[in-house]
Amino acid sequence: MGAYRRIWLLTGWIFCLGFASGQGIPRQVRLAYGDNPTNSIRIMWQTDQATATVVEYGETPALGSVAYGHQVTYSLQTGILHEATLTNLQPDTLYYYRVGDPQNGFSPVYTFRTAPSPRPVPFLFTAFGDHGTTAVSRQNTQNVIHLNPAFHLHLGDISYANGNQPIWDTYLNQVEPLTRHIPMMITLGNHEWEDEVGIGYEAVLARFAMPGEDTYYVNYVFDYGDVRFIAFNSDWYQRGGSAVRGAMRQWLQNALSDARANPCIRWVIVFQHHPLFGSEARRGYNQTLINGLQPLFDQYRVDLVLQGHDHFYERTYPLRNSTPVSTAMDLYHQGEGTIYITCGGGGVSLYTFGALPPTTAYRESTHCYLAISLQPGESLTVEARRADNTLIERFVILPSFNADVNRDGCVDDTDLLAVLFDFGATGGCMPTDINGNGSVGDEDLLILLFEFGTGC
Ligand SMILES: [Fe+2]
Numbered sequence: 172m173g174a175y176r177r178i179w180l181l182t183g184w185i186f187c188l189g190f191a192s193g194q195g196i197p198r199q200v201r202l203a204y205g206d207n208p209t210n211s212i213r214i215m216w217q218t219d220q221a222t223a224t225v226v227e228y229g230e231t232p233a234l235g236s237v238a239y240g241h242q243v244t245y246s247l248q249t250g251i252l253h254e255a256t257l258t259n260l261q262p263d264t265l266y267y268y269r270v271g272d273p274q275n276g277f278s279p280v281y282t283f284r285t286a287p288s289p290r291p292v293p294f295l296f297t298a299f300g301d302h303g304t305t306a307v308s309r310q311n312t313q314n315v316i317h318l319n320p321a322f323h324l325h326l327g328d329i330s331y332a333n334g335n336q337p338i339w340d341t342y343l344n345q346v347e348p349l350t351r352h353i354p355m356m357i358t359l360g361n362h363e364w365e366d367e368v369g370i371g372y373e374a375v376l377a378r379f380a381m382p383g384e385d386t387y388y389v390n391y392v393f394d395y396g397d398v399r400f401i402a403f404n405s406d407w408y409q410r411g412g413s414a415v416r417g418a419m420r421q422w423l424q425n426a427l428s429d430a431r432a433n434p435c436i437r438w439v440i441v442f443q444h445h446p447l448f449g450s451e452a453r454r455g456y457n458q459t460l461i462n463g464l465q466p467l468f469d470q471y472r473v474d475l476v477l478q479g480h481d482h483f484y485e486r487t488y489p490l491r492n493s494t495p496v497s498t499a500m501d502l503y504h505q506g507e508g509t510i511y512i513t514c515g516g517g518g519v520s521l522y523t524f525g526a527l528p529p530t531t532a533y534r535e536s537t538h539c540y541l542a543i544s545l546q547p548g549e550s551l552t553v554e555a556r557r558a559d560n561t562l563i564e565r566f567v568i569l570p571s572f573n574a575d576v577n578r579d580g581c582v583d584d585t586d587l588l589a590v591l592f593d594f595g596a597t598g599g600c601m602p603t604d605i606n607g608n609g610s611v612g613d614e615d616l617l618i619l620l621f622e623f624g625t626g627c
């Protein structure tokens with residue numbers, strides 16, 4: 172056999188090996204919202220060998236549009252990381268897509284849905300933290316898939332790679348059945364700081380692209396319906412010095428102040444890794460976070476703070492100034508206090524409790540996930556469930572209505588005229604839509620008449 176022919180055969184064999192082992196095939200496909208969830212989405216994936224970064228997408232399975240992305244690198248990467256952003260999408264629209272490249276092959280066709288334009292809409296989202304790669308972790312991923320949420324919030328401590336990079340691959344393959352259809356919005360936990368191998372947040376930052384400028388390592392906001400979600404990196408807040416903490420507190424204050432000044436936003440939900448209040452046996456309250464953040468959560472009447480880190484389920488009463496303002500168990504009123512929920516039982520080993528603090532309404536050392544739903548004009552409902560899908564607890568927050576349409580401190584003729592003028596109008600962001608159900612109608616008039624004369 173001539174040398175030329177041997178080289179040709181060898182090249183063919185290497186090509187077949189690469190093809191057979193699927194080295195160019197996209198894996199770990201995952202979605203996140205882009206800077207504006209109504210019109211943009213980020214798609215990330217990994218291949219074993221270098222390929223182009225191509226997304227084909229469209230409103231039918233025929234696709235029809237193409238977007239090109241780029242590769243992302245970090246010092247200990249285990250493959251080729253790809254990232255692409257689709258923009259100029261239509262709100263509240265189902266899209267079909269596949270990722271890969273024409274030479275090496277594409278993924279199957281998957282779907283995602285963009286967020287609706289800012290207005291009151293019913294929706295459900297899910298959350299948990301401290302996930303990992305256990306059998307319970309896999310079960311909890313299935314639990315969330317089964318609910319088909321609009322999106323999933325990850326409350327930090329994501330893969331527990333702890334420096335061992337192939338664990339990221341195991342994890343991202345494990346969650347792919349969820350993340351290829353449902354945007355997963357993350358916040359960073361202490362296990363994302365991989366100081367075991369001296370790379371800090373490098374791996375998580377390379378593997379997940381979230382909205383915003385990323386000045387403080389994955390602090391960002393996004394809106395869905397009439398809710399503003401604020402992701403806060405409580406891990407960096409504590410690792411950074413006082414200058415970092417001051418700047419991050421200012422960022423949070425700006426985000427909260429913007430939310431409360433926006434007439435389209437009725438609910439504000441913060442999510443971060445570390446709990447403020449809690450009764451984990453070794454940790455208890457986090458005084459650094461309480462001192463720094465709780466005054467802001469009070470001032471801007473944050474409705475919910477979702478947290479992980481402590482591997483169990485624990486939930487406070489509505490709190491003001493770290494004190495319960497209601498000791499009811501299942502029905503609350505918006506604005507009376509901030510409710511802090513810890514669901515760090517995403518899948519890794521559970522922790523034990525110390526003494527019961529006065530702030531805790533319910534606690535249970537169990538694996539958990541949260542299913543939170545909004546019915547505009549009616550309620551926000553939190554269901555906390557165990558990994559076996561049985562109910563831990565369910566509670567409801569009734570929305571607060573402001574019948575003082577022109578915000579002059581008095582519910583009077585002027586407000587009544589404004590409601591009558593807008594009567595029948597639909598859409599979001601109208602002060603005359605007093606109950607926030609998306610249209611100005613009888614209910615708004617009734618609320619106004621009931622409140623007539625108050626504050627005057
Ligand atoms: Fe954890």
Ligand SMILES: [Fe+2]
Nearest residue numbers: 328360361480
């Ligand atoms: Fe943690």
